[in-house]
Amino acid sequence: MRSSAPLPTLTGPIQLKSYCGWVPAIAQSGTSLDRAHLSPRGARLLKSIIYMAVWKAIRLDCEWARLYERLVPIKCRYDEKRGTYVGWGRVIGRIAGQVLSVVIYTLLKNDQEVLSWLASNAVAPEPALYDPEIHHKHRAGQYQAPVVGRPYKLMELPHS
Numbered sequence: 001m002r003s004s005a006p007l008p009t010l011t012g013p014i015q016l017k018s019y020c021g022w023v024p025a026i027a028q029s030g031t032s033l034d035r036a037h038l039s040p041r042g043a044r045l046l047k048s049i050i051y052m053a054v055w056k057a058i059r060l061d062c063e064w065a066r067l068y069e070r071l072v073p074i075k076c077r078y079d080e081k082r083g084t085y086v087g088w089g090r091v092i093g094r095i096a097g098q099v100l101s102v103v104i105y106t107l108l109k110n111d112q113e114v115l116s117w118l119a120s121n122a123v124a125p126e127p128a129l130y131d132p133e134i135h136h137k138h139r140a141g142q143y144q145a146p147v148v149g150r151p152y153k154l155m156e157l158p159h160s
Contacts, residue, residue, distance in 0.1 A: 013101035016108070021047050022093075022100055038093070054096045063135055064095055071095075103130060 017023055021042015027035050038047065057064040068091055075094070076085035111127050118124060 013105040016105045017097060017100050018042070020050060020100060022050060022097055050096050050100065051092065054092055054099060057099070058092075058095065062132055063139060064099070067095060067098075068092075103135075 019042065021039055021044075023039045023041075024036045025039040027037075054064070058068040059065065071091045071094065072085050072088055075090050076087040078084075079086045107128050107130065115124060
């Protein structure tokens with residue numbers, strides 16, 4: 001039987017990536033960088049789900065596919081024998097890290113803020129889902145994030 005340990009409090013997107021195990025483990029000797037790979041930490045099943053989700057996303061006609069097409073020539077080495085780029089795992093890792101730290105963390109944070117403002121007996125609304133239109137507007141600089149919960153109270157400090 002597995003223990004029901006509480007989930008850690010995530011205070012930022014880096015902690016979410018670390019919890020999922022999507023952080024680099026860098027092998028370095030002296031001053032040279034020998035190699036970088038994913039850390040063995042985190043849940044193996046969660047890492048494979050993230051990897052497969054990114055593969056599915058880059059196969060669709062969306063922002064992630066366009067990002068993949070833009071980054072492959074930059075980050076990958078061109079193999080003239082094969083006539084293709086090699087080393088695309090770096091690009092997949094980069095996109096997966098961005099999906100985790102930008103999209104998933106933002107959705108989780110917004111849902112947590114909505115739940116924190118609800119009364120204890122209120123019914124929770126449906127969680128927010130990824131919307132490609134909102135993502136496209138955000139990337140174009142036209143999207144303004146909705147204000148969730150109560151407005152902030154301004155406090156004036158006493159003057160001395």
